[in-house]
Amino acid sequence: MMTAIRLICSLMLLVLMHYGVLGARRFRGGRNPQPRRAPPSPTYRERGDTTESFPLDFTAVEENMDNFMKQVKNLAQSLYPCSAQKLDYDMKLHFLENSSVTCNDGTPAGYYMKESLGSRRWLIFLEGGWYCFNKENCDSRYETMRRLMSSSKWPQTKTGTGILSPLPEENPHWWNAHMVLGLCLWCLSLNMCPLCSGGYAFMGSLIIQEVVKDLLTKGLDKAKVLLLAGSSAGGTGVLLNVDPVADLLERRGHTTVQVRGLADSGWFLxxxxxxxxxxxxxxxxxxxxxxxRGIKYWGGVVPERCRLAHLGEEWNCFFGYRVFPSIKSPVFVVQWLFDEAQLTVDNIHLTGQPVQEGQWRYIQNLGIELRNTLKDVPAMFAPACLSHEIITRNYWIDVQVKGTSLPRALYCWDRSFYDNSRNNKAPPKGCPVHLIDSCPWPHCNPTCPTIRDQFTGQEMNVIQFLMHMGFDVQKMAQQQGMDPSKLLGMLSSGS
Known part of the structure; x- marks a missing residue:
């Protein structure tokens, strides 16, 4: 009975949202919506396919999304018996059927999942969390970050954020997908060693394969799109595993599932x-x-096409710009131009003291190097910010590159597959998918996330941040006889 009530609630909510969107289009455009109907995203519905349940396009109401969704929720909650039901947004823990595939300490591997009734879109997210490469630092990691190496204290549920959120106002394009959070995948999600040095198991790649096999029994076999996403080490894991996942589905006869990748903050140099x-x-x-060192300790393997391109130096395949040319599946790359994790391993530590001139030049050159490695990536989003990870952050919808947000760019990317399937090679007008900042220093993009002083925790504006980095904007502006904001504008444009 409860299942039936939830089904009715979900259907009523979807009907409300569908007519709400049409009403919003009519209100904003002042015209009948029928003559000009926006083509659906390829992952929602293609010509002749009527089985996809959510052919909704929120582009028309994105400027008033918060108010629109508030009204929809109020309407849904006012309906009986839906008003008595609490919408369940949590992802629930599932352990793998194959118990021989484990976390680092031998505890069962698993994943969190939230189903989305009727959807044929699936999103598997690979969690990041740094890495270790010998017994000493793996022991330290086990003591300080045990949840990344053991399932012994995992909670029964997790709530998704960012691109894992089921709320349209937080996740405009992927809110209605089946959400899966993969855990115990670290060491760049590529390792297949059941029992390596020091007694730890490194089975990230096997875990990903087993998660996909499990999901095939839960509806993935009928999917239209599978997006393999990940942040940090999980982002690198996407680059290394997107083709093996596609190959697995093809071997099992599921050739209609479109496998794509979304690599966030995993494009290391x-x-x-x-x-x-x-x-x-x-x-x-x-x-x-x-x-x-790690690839030996983990018993790591790399995708065959990349391995053949780097025989004897397979470690190259762990770096995005080296593995990317060998990837067959479509991949969207998200990368901060001034990635904090990259700066850390490069021995640039931003303490409370202003950086030295040599450090400042090094940081700027890092942005130049990253731009050069990304120039041939067809689908990408690269803001000139000092940060790390974005797609599961609550501010992921706020950051823009050249006036386009990341969710909008992902929508355009999805739409491009639909347009190409109709033999229309020209990208949709006003719908870019290759977005990279051209301004030359960290946080020259005004939509970058808030900067905080590492010692005090207080927020810093751009001028304070640049002074912290050793660049005296006030003094420079005074010497040039101009307002500091004008100088900032000139710097942002590269003048």
Whole structure:
């Protein structure tokens, strides 16, 4: 009975939302909505396909989304018996059917899942969380970040945020997908070692494969789109696992499932450190040294096409710009131009003291290097911000590049597959998918996330931040006889 009530509630809510969107279009455009109907996203409905349940396009109401969704919720809650039901937005814990695939300490591996009635869109998110590469720092990691290496104290439910949120006002394009959060996938989600040095198991890639197999029994076999997403080490895991996931589905006969990747903050560089130090832990170790040591300790493997391109130096495949040319599946790359994790492994530590001139130049050059590695990536979003990870943050809808938000760019990317299926190679007008900031220093983009002083925790504006970085905007503006805000504008444009 309760299941039937929830089904009725869901259907009524969807009907309200559908007619609410049409009404909003009519209100904003002052015209009958029928003559000009926006084409649906490819992941919602393609020509001749009437089985997708949610052909809704929120673009027309995105400017008033908060108010619109508030009205929809009020209407839904006012209906009996829906008013007596609490909408369940939590993802629930599931352990893998295959108990031989485990977390690092041998406890059962698993995932969190929230189903979305009738949807044929699936999103699997790979959690990040740094890494370790020998027994000493893995022991330390086990003591300080045990939830990333063991399932012994996992809660029964989790609430999704950002692109994992089921709320349209927080997640305009993917709110109605089946949400899956994969755990115990760290060490860049690529490892297949059942029992490696030090007694730890590294089975990230196997866990991903087993999660997909489990989900095939829960409706993934009827999916239209599977988006494999991840942040930080999970973002690197996307680059390494998106093709193997696609290959798994193809081998099992599910050739109609469109597998795509979304890699957030996992596009690391194997560049030279600002200051070389002995390789003792993941903070002091240069990126290439850490991966070279780790790949042996983990028993790591890499995708076959990348392995053949880097025989004898397979560690190269852990760096985005090196593995990307070998990837067949479509991948959207999200990367801060001044990634905090990259700066950390490069031995740039932003303490309470202003940075030195050499550090400032190094930071600016990092942005240039990242731009160069991203220039041939067709679908990407790269703001000039000092930060790390974005797609599960509550501010992910606020950051823009050249006037386009990340959710909007992802919508345009999805739409491009639909347009291409209709033999229309030209990208939709006003719907960009290749977005990269051109301004030259951290936080020259005014929509960047809030900066906080690492010692006091207080927020800093852009001028305070630049002074913290050793750039005296006030003094420079005074010397030039201009207002500081005008100088900031000139710097942002690269003048």
């Amino acid at each position: 194997d560049n030279k450190q600002y200051r070389s130090t002995d390789c003792h832990d993941t903070v002091s170790c240069a990126p290439t040294d850490a991966i070279r």
